[in-house]
Amino acid sequence: MIDASAKRSFDEHGYLVARGLFDAEEATFLRRHFMRLREAGSYPGDVVGVEPDSDDPLKCYPRMIHMHRWDRVARDWLLEPRLAHSLSFLLEGLEPFAVQTMLYFKPPGARGQAVHQDQYYLRVEPGTCIAAWMALDPCDVENGCLEVVPGSHEWPILCTIAADTGASFTDVTVPLPEDVEIVPVVMEPGDVLIFNGSLVHGSKPNRSDRFRRALIGHYIEGDARQVARWYHPVLRMDGSDVKLEAGSGGGPCGEWVDHDGRPAIELTGVAVDPRTTE
Numbered sequence: 055m056i057d058a059s060a061k062r063s064f065d066e067h068g069y070l071v072a073r074g075l076f077d078a079e080e081a082t083f084l085r086r087h088f089m090r091l092r093e094a095g096s097y098p099g100d101v102v103g104v105e106p107d108s109d110d111p112l113k114c115y116p117r118m119i120h121m122h123r124w125d126r127v128a129r130d131w132l133l134e135p136r137l138a139h140s141l142s143f144l145l146e147g148l149e150p151f152a153v154q155t156m157l158y159f160k161p162p163g164a165r166g167q168a169v170h171q172d173q174y175y176l177r178v179e180p181g182t183c184i185a186a187w188m189a190l191d192p193c194d195v196e197n198g199c200l201e202v203v204p205g206s207h208e209w210p211i212l213c214t215i216a217a218d219t220g221a222s223f224t225d226v227t228v229p230l231p232e233d234v235e236i237v238p239v240v241m242e243p244g245d246v247l248i249f250n251g252s253l254v255h256g257s258k259p260n261r262s263d264r265f266r267r268a269l270i271g272h273y274i275e276g277d278a279r280q281v282a283r284w285y286h287p288v289l290r291m292d293g294s295d296v297k298l299e300a301g302s303g304g305g306p307c308g309e310w311v312d313h314d315g316r317p318a319i320e321l322t323g324v325a326v327d328p329r330t331t332e
């Protein structure tokens with residue numbers, strides 16, 4: 055249940071955890087459903103194929119993208135009334151539009167995803183995107199739970215630099231000043247982390263012998279006129295299509311500079327269109 059004080063915390067920090075928004079049985083059902091699909095073959099949106107004998111755990115269980123375009127269970131979850139109500143409340147009555155689903159399997163030994171901002175990819179105009187990240191397993195530091203930089207939703211989109219691909223399956227990240235606090239978000243199955251599209255977040259490798267599965271929905275503010283091409287078609291929460299402009303990704307981005315001995319961001323960079331998803 056998201057109340058006024060949770061909304062204040064969301065506005066201040068850029069994220070909140072809706073504990074128990076879904077129950078453990080629903081999480082179990084979704085976990086089994088997507089494991090069955092993943093183990094049965096390949097799907098549109100797979101960046102790499104399933105390679106059961108690979109040494110890279112992420113090639114045995116690559117993430118799934120945009121499943122809601124061909125899987126009823128994923129579509130029903132993306133448009134779920136509990137998510138619609140929670141997001142509308144946080145957006146002050148503005149119903150969001152739904153644009154993406156993803157399933158991260160993150161098996162034991164899998165790399166994480168270097169810290170980034172989702173809005174770098176979605177380029178929603180005006181406004182921003184918002185993510186609903188639902189734990190399907192207990193998520194903790196050992197198995198590479200999501201980590202966030204509280205308050206970073208107030209930052210502009212940062213220019214990216216190369217990531218350490220030994221620890222991250224994506225190859226870009228955002229630079230962070232040394233004293234920035236990165237907070238692990240420990241969650242139980244059915245909990246949903248809701249976060250602002252500019253919030254810096256990512257995850258470390260899974261160093262446990264457990265999976266860390268998560269089902270993710272990406273949404274945009276309901277008064278947006280544009281979102282990057284990759285995220286079309288755009289859906290209202292009743293499932294009907296809404297026509298928005300298809301922007302390119304890319305655009306201005308911020309770089310850290312020293313202002314009287316303190317880090318500050320100046321919009322001096324230009325990001326290229328990533329033509330893919332976060």
Ligand SMILES: O=C(O)CCC(=O)C(=O)O
Pocket residue numbers: 156158166167172185199200255256257268270332
């Ligand atoms: O689940 C993860 O490890 C990363 C997910 C993420 O960063 C995202 O959905 O944007």
